[in-house]
Amino acid sequence: MENKTGKYFKYAVGEIILVVIGILIALQINNWNESRKNGIIEKEYLEGIKADLKTDLDFVDYFLPLYQSRMQKYARLDSLVKVRSPEIFEIEVSKISNLTKQMGTIYPRNGSYSSLISDNSTGLITNKDLLKQIQGLYEYHYVRILLLGQELDDISTQIQWETRLDFRQNLSGYTFEDYNTLFASLGILDRNVKKYNNRLYGLKEHINKRIEFIEQELNNK
Numbered sequence: 001m002e003n004k005t006g007k008y009f010k011y012a013v014g015e016i017i018l019v020v021i022g023i024l025i026a027l028q029i030n031n032w033n034e035s036r037k038n039g040i041i042e043k044e045y046l047e048g049i050k051a052d053l054k055t056d057l058d059f060v061d062y063f064l065p066l067y068q069s070r071m072q073k074y075a076r077l078d079s080l081v082k083v084r085s086p087e088i089f090e091i092e093v094s095k096i097s098n099l100t101k102q103m104g105t106i107y108p109r110n111g112s113y114s115s116l117i118s119d120n121s122t123g124l125i126t127n128k129d130l131l132k133q134i135q136g137l138y139e140y141h142y143v144r145i146l147l148l149g150q151e152l153d154d155i156s157t158q159i160q161w162e163t164r165l166d167f168r169q170n171l172s173g174y175t176f177e178d179y180n181t182l183f184a185s186l187g188i189l190d191r192n193v194k195k196y197n198n199r200l201y202g203l204k205e206h207i208n209k210r211i212e213f214i215e216q217e218l219n220n221k
Contacts, residue, residue: 038124039221041121041124042124042125042126042221043218043221045112045115045116045121045124045125046125046214046217046218047218048111048112048115049112049113049116049134049214050211050214050215050218051112052108052109052110052111052112052113053137053207053210053211053214054211055109056106056108056109056207057204057207057208057211059106060106060200060203060204060207061204063103063104063105063106063200064197064200064201064204066103066104067103067193067196067197067200068197070099070103070193071190071193071194071197073095073098073099074099074186074190074193077091077095077096077099077183078183078186078187078190081180081183096182096186099186099189099190100156100159100160100186100189101156101160102152102153102156102157103152103156103193105145105146105149105150105152105153105196106145106149106200106203107146107149108138108142108145108146110138110142113134113138127217130213130214130217133209133210133213134210134214137206137207137210141202141203141206142203144199145196145199145200145203148192148195148196148199149196151192152189152192152193152196155188155189155192156189159185159186159188159189
């Protein structure tokens with residue numbers, strides 16, 4: 001009886017050990033599957049953010065030459081006024097009025113990043129330094145460029161409103177004093193255009209760095 005009891009006890013212990021091992025293996029497999037699924041989702045987020053950033057980069061590259069051209073045009077006209085060159089009176093109205101128009105400002109594509117935040121999925125990004133870099137871009141650099149862009153649009157709208165009558169007149173009747181007044185307002189706009197242009201160059205550098213970091217992370221997956 002003692003031998004039988006001992007055998008049953010050993011058998012029961014063995015069964016328990018096998019069950020525990022089975023549970024641990026099942027848990028490990030489940031964890032592996034969850035990790036694999038999370039890795040796939042993480043990759044999708046990173047790919048989406050990278051695609052959005054590349055689109056933003058295209059917009060930045062589109063706007064930069066426009067701002068460069070506008071600054072050059074303003075500098076030429078302003079120099080004519082400063083030296084009181086009669087050539088200023090020969091310039092078409094449109095070339096001056098165009099300087100007051102809104103050039104257009106960048107509105108970042110943030111669909112993938114917004115989904116990452118709204119889905120509360122930032123924990124899926126395993127590289128926390130990369131996550132910090134992405135968050136800094138969207139929540140600091142993009143916010144700054146949006147605020148500056150809005151300020152630039154507001155200044156442009158105000159100058160267009162203030163000078164709307166001037167641009168309906170025949171410029172041949174203008175005096176240098178008229179131009180001084182006009183270019184004082186345009187000078188304010190020009191300074192903000194330069195500020196925005198410089199900010200765009202900085203933003204381009206930040207976007208390129210984030211794209212590079214994301215690509216490195218994807219290559220390591």
